[in-house]
Amino acid sequence: MGYRVVVAGATGNVGREMINILAEREFPIDEIAVLASSRSQGDQIEYGETGKQLTxxxxxxxDPAGWDxxxxxxxxxxxxxxAPKFAAAGCVVIDNSSLYRMDPDVPLIVPEVNPDAIxxxxxxxxxxxxxxxxxQMVVALKPLHDKATVKxxxxxxxxxxxxxxxxxxxxxxxQSRNIFVGDxxxxxxxxxxxAFNVIPHIDSFLEDGTTKEEWKMVAETKKIxxxxVKVTATCVRVPVFVGHSEALNIEFENEISAEEAQSILREAPGVMLVDKREDGGYVTPVECVGDYATFISRVREDSTVDNGLSLWCVSDNLRKGAALNAVQIAELLGRRHLKKAD
Structure with a gap:
């Protein structure tokens, strides 16, 4: 027996990825409803590669009553x-927006990192x-934190x-096309x-000079x-279509070598270590698109600080950064609480 599942925002980038991932992972569904604003009412969306068309x-x-x-x-x-309307009707909402992330009564979940919080x-x-x-950052940090405690x-x-x-x-x-033709x-x-530029500004500026995106990384990492853990972030928009990259410099309370970190990351859930110290022995955004993993490369010791490591982290932001994580939360919720599909 499966679940009755709703995908709200089904015509957007993340909504479509949610639908694809539900199909790919064969999430146990008895019935699925895809929702959007009135502008998209009646549009057809394919349910993964099943050939099934959803209206x-x-x-x-x-009416969310009776949906899981x-x-x-x-x-x-x-x-x-x-969200309050769906939640009041007994339908558990897994929300991708920033609205409830810092609400103390709402768990903020990355299943590989803090599953018990659900x-x-x-x-x-x-x-x-x-x-x-x-x-993607906390997926990389969690196994290292368990070993040496991230400071x-x-x-x-x-x-x-x-x-x-x-x-x-x-x-x-x-913009790329216009530049090539002289427009x-x-x-x-x-x-x-x-196009052909980088912008050190994502979301709105706060009074202290940080941006809201940078604040989110700090506050959410602490909660998850x-x-x-102390975090300082500089968030930059780059001319890449899909895939976020991060350069992390990590200071630990306890000693940890690059070799130990590589060994830990190699076995960590949700992580794929690709770290060859040679030309091309690392992962770039283009290569992570469509994949579930958070890729880690360039693991090395930082000699400028005690117990320091640096590493490179890449992930498909529409997947692990949004849609995949939401579906993984749904899977976790089913295993621990709803259990209809057992």
Missing amino acids: VKNIEHF IALFAIGSEATKVY DGYKARNIIANPNCSTA RVVVATYQSVSGAGKQGMDELFE PATPVKFTKQI LDPK
Whole structure:
């Protein structure tokens, strides 16, 4: 016996990935409903590679009573309206927006990192999915933290334009084409030209000079991994369509060598270590697209700090950074609490 599952925001980048991953992982589903705004009502979406066509329904008129799990990818404003309605009807909401991430009554989950925290979902009947850049970083940090205790992390991100949605991807494509033909590359979605450029600015600026994206990485890592961990981040948008990269510098309380770290990461859940010290012996964003793993490369010791390591971390932000993590949360929820499919 399977679940009755809703995907809200089904026509967006993340929503479509959620549908694909549900099919790929053969999530036990008796019935699936795909929802979006009235603009997309009646559109057809293919359910993975099954050939089955799903008709998009208007979320405004959808009755969530009797449905088990809702995967939300509709942004904070719409989530504020619909998540409490679904949760009150008994449908557990797994939300990809930032709205509930720091709510103390809402668990913020990365299944490889803090699965036990999901037990608190009943307080609101809502579970939060972390920010894309945070998700892959904590997957990399968790096994090392268990071994040597992470004290401080300095991270620089190289985030793809798909993190800004379809508009971001379209802008990179259009600007690149315009530059080749000599037309102006006028920014609309981003604050500056993104084609053949990098922009050290994601989300809004805060009073202390950090951006909200950088703040999310700090606050969410503390909630998911350990409140004692110190994090400082510089988040940068780069002209890559899909796949976020991160350069991590990690200071530990206890001694850990690069060789030990490699051995730990090689066996860590959700991690794929590709670390050959030769030309091409590392993973780049292009190679991670469509994959489930968080790839780790360039593991090395940092001689400028006691117990320091540096590493390179790459993941498909539409998958582990969003859709995959949401489906993994649903799988965890089913195993630990709903158990309909047993």
